[in-house]
Amino acid sequence: MTSGALLKELRQTNPLVQCITNYVAMNIAANVLLAAGASPAMVSDAEEAGEFAGLAHALTVNIGTLSGPFVEGMRAAIAGAQAAGKPWVLDPVACQATGLRRRVSAELLARQPTVVRGNASEILSLAGETSRGQGVDGRDGVEVAEAAARALARQTGGVVAVTGAVDFVTDGSRAVRIGGGSPWMPLNTALGCSLTCLCGAYVGLGGDPFEATVAALSHYAVAGSHAHEGATGPGSFAPRFLDALHNLAPEALDAGAELRVLEDAA
Amino acid sequence: MTSGALLKELRQTNPLVQCITNYVAMNIAANVLLAAGASPAMVSDAEEAGEFAGLAHALTVNIGTLSGPFVEGMRAAIAGAQAAGKPWVLDPVACQATGLRRRVSAELLARQPTVVRGNASEILSLAGETSRGQGVDGRDGVEVAEAAARALARQTGGVVAVTGAVDFVTDGSRAVRIGGGSPWMPLNTALGCSLTCLCGAYVGLGGDPFEATVAALSHYAVAGSHAHEGATGPGSFAPRFLDALHNLAPEALDAGAELRVLEDAA
Amino acid sequence: MTSGALLKELRQTNPLVQCITNYVAMNIAANVLLAAGASPAMVSDAEEAGEFAGLAHALTVNIGTLSGPFVEGMRAAIAGAQAAGKPWVLDPVACQATGLRRRVSAELLARQPTVVRGNASEILSLAGETSRGQGVDGRDGVEVAEAAARALARQTGGVVAVTGAVDFVTDGSRAVRIGGGSPWMPLNTALGCSLTCLCGAYVGLGGDPFEATVAALSHYAVAGSHAHEGATGPGSFAPRFLDALHNLAPEALDAGAELRVLEDAA
Numbered sequence: 001m002t003s004g005a006l007l008k009e010l011r012q013t014n015p016l017v018q019c020i021t022n023y024v025a026m027n028i029a030a031n032v033l034l035a036a037g038a039s040p041a042m043v044s045d046a047e048e049a050g051e052f053a054g055l056a057h058a059l060t061v062n063i064g065t066l067s068g069p070f071v072e073g074m075r076a077a078i079a080g081a082q083a084a085g086k087p088w089v090l091d092p093v094a095c096q097a098t099g100l101r102r103r104v105s106a107e108l109l110a111r112q113p114t115v116v117r118g119n120a121s122e123i124l125s126l127a128g129e130t131s132r133g134q135g136v137d138g139r140d141g142v143e144v145a146e147a148a149a150r151a152l153a154r155q156t157g158g159v160v161a162v163t164g165a166v167d168f169v170t171d172g173s174r175a176v177r178i179g180g181g182s183p184w185m186p187l188n189t190a191l192g193c194s195l196t197c198l199c200g201a202y203v204g205l206g207g208d209p210f211e212a213t214v215a216a217l218s219h220y221a222v223a224g225s226h227a228h229e230g231a232t233g234p235g236s237f238a239p240r241f242l243d244a245l246h247n248l249a250p251e252a253l254d255a256g257a258e259l260r261v262l263e264d265a266a
Numbered sequence: 267m268t269s270g271a272l273l274k275e276l277r278q279t280n281p282l283v284q285c286i287t288n289y290v291a292m293n294i295a296a297n298v299l300l301a302a303g304a305s306p307a308m309v310s311d312a313e314e315a316g317e318f319a320g321l322a323h324a325l326t327v328n329i330g331t332l333s334g335p336f337v338e339g340m341r342a343a344i345a346g347a348q349a350a351g352k353p354w355v356l357d358p359v360a361c362q363a364t365g366l367r368r369r370v371s372a373e374l375l376a377r378q379p380t381v382v383r384g385n386a387s388e389i390l391s392l393a394g395e396t397s398r399g400q401g402v403d404g405r406d407g408v409e410v411a412e413a414a415a416r417a418l419a420r421q422t423g424g425v426v427a428v429t430g431a432v433d434f435v436t437d438g439s440r441a442v443r444i445g446g447g448s449p450w451m452p453l454n455t456a457l458g459c460s461l462t463c464l465c466g467a468y469v470g471l472g473g474d475p476f477e478a479t480v481a482a483l484s485h486y487a488v489a490g491s492h493a494h495e496g497a498t499g500p501g502s503f504a505p506r507f508l509d510a511l512h513n514l515a516p517e518a519l520d521a522g523a524e525l526r527v528l529e530d531a532a
Numbered sequence: 533m534t535s536g537a538l539l540k541e542l543r544q545t546n547p548l549v550q551c552i553t554n555y556v557a558m559n560i561a562a563n564v565l566l567a568a569g570a571s572p573a574m575v576s577d578a579e580e581a582g583e584f585a586g587l588a589h590a591l592t593v594n595i596g597t598l599s600g601p602f603v604e605g606m607r608a609a610i611a612g613a614q615a616a617g618k619p620w621v622l623d624p625v626a627c628q629a630t631g632l633r634r635r636v637s638a639e640l641l642a643r644q645p646t647v648v649r650g651n652a653s654e655i656l657s658l659a660g661e662t663s664r665g666q667g668v669d670g671r672d673g674v675e676v677a678e679a680a681a682r683a684l685a686r687q688t689g690g691v692v693a694v695t696g697a698v699d700f701v702t703d704g705s706r707a708v709r710i711g712g713g714s715p716w717m718p719l720n721t722a723l724g725c726s727l728t729c730l731c732g733a734y735v736g737l738g739g740d741p742f743e744a745t746v747a748a749l750s751h752y753a754v755a756g757s758h759a760h761e762g763a764t765g766p767g768s769f770a771p772r773f774l775d776a777l778h779n780l781a782p783e784a785l786d787a788g789a790e791l792r793v794l795e796d797a798a
Binding site: 022 | 555558559562563566567572573574575576577579580583584587601770771772773774775776778779
């Protein structure tokens, strides 16, 4: 299916996405999902996270503001999602930065996420390579993480997306680069985290996770390009971006997506 | 008193509202209160929540991102508010979704909130009826919850507000429908949660809770209508809405409120 | 160094600032840092906060939404920052309001923050004087807290900044008043908290903390004045402010800063 067809399906289905995300991202991630056509629910407490995962179309897990209770909630939610046959997406924020993050991200990766989305520094680190990342900002270019992403996808059996100026998506055999977006995007906090949630919305439709991830990233990139027009800084970009996510027509998504297919083993 | 008179009083009093709300809502709820003319304080830890409730004009309690520590803070805060004779408002977010939410919302309801504000799915669920809600989005129309709202108001002895395309407010005898607002409002996350906080600001003035709730919902709806003009999506709506909450004159509130009084037993 | 020279250095260095801040502030504080030219990381859990402080250029600690786990994280992070020779900034939000806040703010103050930034009510309270503050909003004018700020600076050996309509910065000997800004700023929640984080970014450059604090406050005030033009309320101010923080040129900062040097013992 084309990304445009998936966008149309997203708006008809209005998938419920359970987001365990960090405190910085919660508001903007919910607004991104609502604008795009999905329904967010930030449910993370271990006492209800597993139960709720059975109700949702997909789960997303983000380690941005990590703590013991969050990790317990992540475990419960992933178990619930897997028991119910629902896809889940991992966002390994700054997984290279501390011992806690390295430990938790390795544990979560072993639970075989349907999709991993991170910046190049995070994907390199998850794949066991050295990154130059500081804090939560990646310092590595996407291209240096492409081989690591392929290896990681073969390891998890899922999709890996590396996002940056040009995004890269692979399932270990197929691979695509996606251009577009805006230089104001990395100056808006948690837009990467929010994109992870949008990947959850698309994979929650139940189709091919590779196509779903490409659709989510393309929707984001085309909307980012549209929002860039007329913006005069990161602040004026933000409301334009939500408008553009909402107003993007399926045909405009297919026409505007800057895709470059690298390989197709399918 | 008219809603306009209450708005004028709100801006003179600048009531301090203690908000125990969810992580998604905290920032926008605070901005809504500041724009409207009140003073927010997000104080939820059990160690200080009860003490703080004695300082505030009103308390609001929202179960959106529930957890054990939040519940302990809610209990302490409600006890503190009631000991000090301060009103409190309950927002039973997605109370139908999980066992934890059903249990906590029932416990809080039994503590007799001055006002309950929810969407139709939540009010139906609180009243013991079946709802079609998924996640945090209501799927039921406000009109199907009017009887449940009346029953609930008689049970708590307080006010119940059901919000949606057209709002409904009742204290068990009096009832009113409130039109206006904008279709962009449900696409902005946590605007319902923020409205709960604004109800707290108006009931914190100490007058009739029914009139206060009508004023809060009318202020919101008229500001929403004003903000709709010129907005091109949910993103551009948001800053316009805060401007409109701030700039709405008391006379314009009374002139613009789309009220339909259904019964008046007073 | 002039504030403009420090702004230039900020954008070249892109300092990593570890922010332990409240849930209301996390998103806007991160966006303020990104717009200004720094790199935020909200890392607060005790298990990793001390380790992370060794990676960051500076630490900021804010008690806005206080709880036991937050306090443990603050202690670990401050210890880590001090062990690594990194500066740290304290924001004593509403420290006069409850017993918990008075106790925690006194404990943190004893750990000798490089900079304390608060409103007049908070600085008066920290200095042991009586304030008229309610909740998180200061009710005292900056000028009534100038003597308290000087005394506090001598006590901690660091810098104290009192912010309001006109800001005041002192290190106990030097002192300056800074005008500018916009009346929409106090109607945008957590802009004070975000300014604390920006102080962290400037002191993280490693130079004189007094000059760094003056630069942070001047950057904020000039950007606020620029953003005020064309804004029609607190909502439309917010995106303009982020744009202005980003777009402010070093020369325009030096030309636009409304500084009044009161004393210079250096």
